[in-house]
Structure formats: structure tokens, C-alpha cells
Amino acid sequence: MPKSKKKKTIKKKIAKRGRPRIKKEVKAKVKAKPAPPQPLIKATKKMPQLLRGFKDILPSEQKYWNLIREKAESLSLTYGFERIDLPILEETALFVRSVGKETDIVEKEIFTFTDRGGESICLRPEATASAVRAYINHGMLNLPQPVKLYYIGPMFRYDRPQSGRYRQFNQFGLEALGDFNPVLDAQIIIMCFNFFKELGIESNVQINSIGCPGCRKEYKTQLINYYKTQKSGLCEDCKNRISKNPLRLLDCKEYRCQAIAEDAPQIVDWLCDDCKNHFVKVLEFLDELEIPYNLNPYLVRGLDYYTKTVFEIWPGIGQNSASDENGAEQAAGKDAAGKKAQSALGGGGRYDNLVELLGGRPTPAVGCSIGIERTILKIKELGKDVPSQESPDIFIAQLGEAAKRKALVLFESLRNEGFKIAESFSKDGLKNQLDNANKLGVKYALILGQKELSEGTILLRDMEGGIQETINYNKIIKELRKRLGL
Ligand code: AMP
Secondary structure, three states: HHHHHHHHHHHHHHHHOOOOOOHHHHHHHHHHHHOOOOOOOOOOOOOOOOOOOOOOOOOOHHHHHHHHHHHHHHHHHHHHOOOOOOOOOHHHHHHHOOOOOOHHHHHHHHHEEEEEOOOHHHHEOOOOOHHHHHHHHOOOOHOOOOEEEEEEEEEEEEOOOOOOEHHHHHHHEEEOOOOOHHHHHHHHHHHHHHHHHHHOEEEEEEEEEOOOOHHHHHHHHHHHHHHHHHHHOOOHHHHHHHHOOOHHHHHHHOOOHHHHOOOOHHHHHHHHHHHHHHHHHHHHHHHOOOOOOOOOOOOOOOOOOOEEEEEEEEEOOOOOOOOOOHHHHHHEEEOOOOOOOOOOOOOEOOOOOHHHHHOOOOOOEEEEEEEEHHHHHHHHOOOOOOOOOOOOOOOEEOOOOHHHHHHHHHHHHHHHHHOOEOOOOOOOHHHHHHHHHHOOOOEEEEEEHHHHHHHEEEEEEOOOOOEEEEEHHHHHHHHHHHHHHO
């Protein structure tokens, strides 16, 4: 059949078939389809601003982050902790159940919202609960115990922003799940201490035991009885804490409440034999390694899931005994000005009931988390010299279009050979390029111009001495290897 005739027949067929018929129910569905949603975000002319309490981490800051990440990773691996990466969004219920309904984190600070599916989810305020969820979800209970995990990542709390306190901040955390042994509590404390020591930050350990639910029950009764007699002198938050969260009465930041806490019964006097023995053993291990610590009866930590050992790492040198005046102040959890210190670098403790609380079989565990921003602030405050990222050895400069093309190729060849190189190909002037090379502190600059191209050579400039030599282009890799001792 001729082509034109064939086309006509196809057209006819289409015309005959007409529009496809839509079944009734499909039609109904199409009709019932809701109107497309209106955009949630209205464009405004106002310049978008960084959210309060959030921070950009600029390139100039990255050297601190690299240093900390490297230290955290090498320390964790040496002590047998493996990396876990957990999601940033979790069900809100995970933290309500674990951290506790009556805690500041859940009551005031959690970033929670309903997602498009109607589920209540949140930006994680901490990662221990997530690590426990993962431990249960992935059947890690069946692996050889303890399972030792570490994580590094952002947490979110709707806190009042101030120096060292942000709404998004990062933590390096350690969790050892599946073992009761007090040596694990000690090991985690030692790791925190070593982390700061190796970063050149002096720190001390504040430590307490808040017992198990058994001994805490009797202690709480005593605590409530005492605080009922002191109610009129307490701040409004503490008045509520008497019935809601009595342990938190002990670490209130208000002076008047701190004064009342000084005469409150202390948990160590109410520990059962098991909790007492556990605590003594942890302290003995710390003594063995001469880790400076202060027994701090006011340290309770703000989260419901802790049992037995709780600790915080504070900046500065600690006292092993509370016998002198300074030691007594430190033991009371106060700084030199008599004010309760608020800038813990990290903290943690044992949480023997959390796995079961979240639906797993009874599994003891202990962990900690260290604030990365606060660690960086401390490094800066101490004026520590932090080396920049690896600086390049060689800079490639070029003059003219043809040289630029050849320089691009040379850059790739040197990169493949493993050299550390830099360039500023978008710049054309030689002075500009050599200024950049100087700023980067490279040892050698390679210069390619029209003359070198036609001669098959390249200029090799020693940036320190300023001496320039002409080298055969094909021998440049060999020459660079020799000069850099590679
Ligand atoms: P926490 O989970 O509250 O025990 O906190 C552990 C560590 O995380 C603290 O000692 C701080 O170093 C750090 N941290 C906690 N909250 C914040 C925050 N809002 N901003 C910056 N760092 C924080």
C-alpha cells in the first residue's frame, strides 16, 4: 500500500474509535478528586533569615569539625564501638516513652509536628532512644553482647538560644547495650575523659548514682516529704516538680532552690546493696586510672530512663576529694562563683530498663553523649592551634586559552598520580594566580604559557625561594616526585 493511503486508513480508524469511553466509577473518582493543595509557602520579598538557634557551619569552621570527628571515630574504634547512623525524624512517642512525659525535653523542647499522613513525628532531641529502637528493630539482642555503638549527628531542642546552647546542635554519643558490668560505665567515662584530654581540654567527671526503681522509690518518698516542708521557698517550676518529677528538684538552677537542696536527703544513703556495689566498682575503676571525679549528690540528669550511674563531664580540673573548700564546692556541683555550672561538655549514664520499656527483652545498657559545639567553643576559648585541612603542595597557573586547556589536562593527570594540587583556572592574570598559590602555602607552582606550550616545557617555581626553572613537560611528574620526596 502506498504510504499516503496507509496514513489515511490509520486516521480513519482513530476517527471511528472516537474518544475512549471512561467507565462510570472512574469518572466518579475523577470528579471526587480534591482541588490541588494551595502552596504552603508564600513567596515574600523579605530576605530569608537563618532560624533562631540554628547555625551555618562555614568552610572556615570545618577544621574544628574534622578534628572532632576524627578524634571521635578513632577513639570509638579503638574501644570496640561501631558506627551507627540513625534517622533524624522519629515517632514522637519514642521520646515520650523513653525520655519521659514530665521532662523538660518532652514538655518544652521537642520539635514535634504532624506529618502529611497524620502521624506525630519529631526531630530527635537525643539519640539514645533511637539507638535502643534500632537495637530492638534489628534484633541486635541476638548478637554477642555487649553491642557497642557510636554515632555523630544533629539533635534538636527548642531551647532558649545562648552561647553554647542552640536549637540544632551535634552530639558524639556512645552506647554499650547488653551488659550489667560496671566496667562498661567506667570505660565510657574514661573514653569521654580521654576525648577531651587528647583535644587539649582539661575536664573532670561529676558522678552520682540514682539507684534502681526499687531503691529510688523509698528515696523519692523521703525527698518529697522534705520538699513539702520547704515548698514556700521554691521557684514555681520546683513547686510542680514535687509531684511530677521530684529528682529534678535537686538540679534546679535557681539559687533559692539550690540552697534548699543542700539539706535534702541524698540518694547514696538509700541505695540498695546491688546499686551500692555497682557504684563502688565504677569508682574503683576510675581510681585505678586516676580519672579525676567529684561525687555530686545533686546530679540527677533530666531524663527518666537513667538508672544507677549518672555522670557529666565538666570543663576544668576536678578534685578527687571534697575535703578542702574548693573540693566541697565542686562536690556540690557549683563553680567558683557559687553558681551551679550549666556548661557540661557531655553526660550520660546507665539505662538498664530502657530496652524493655521500648518493647525489647530486659537488657542493661550504658551510654553518653558529648556536645560538639561546646567542645569547639572550648577549643577556641583555649586558643588551641587547630591545623587546617591538608594543604596542597602544587599550584597550576596558566596564561592564555590554549594553556588553560592543557592545564586542565595536567590537573587531572597530577590528581590521578596522587599529588595534592590546587588551581584558580577562572583567573587569567599570573599575579592573581601566584597570590592564590602563596595564600595556600604550596611548595611549587607550575606555570604554563604560550611559550611553554610551543616548546613542550613547563615552568617550575619554588615558592619559597622564588627560583624558576624550565622543565621538559613530559618529565614533570618524575621531577615533582623527586622534589616532594614521594
Ligand atoms: P544531654 O543530652 O542533655 O545530656 O546533653 C549532652 C551534651 O550535649 C551536653 O553536655 C552539651 O554539651 C550538649 N548539648 C545539650 N543541649 C545542647 C544545646 N541546646 N546546644 C548545644 N549543645 C547542647
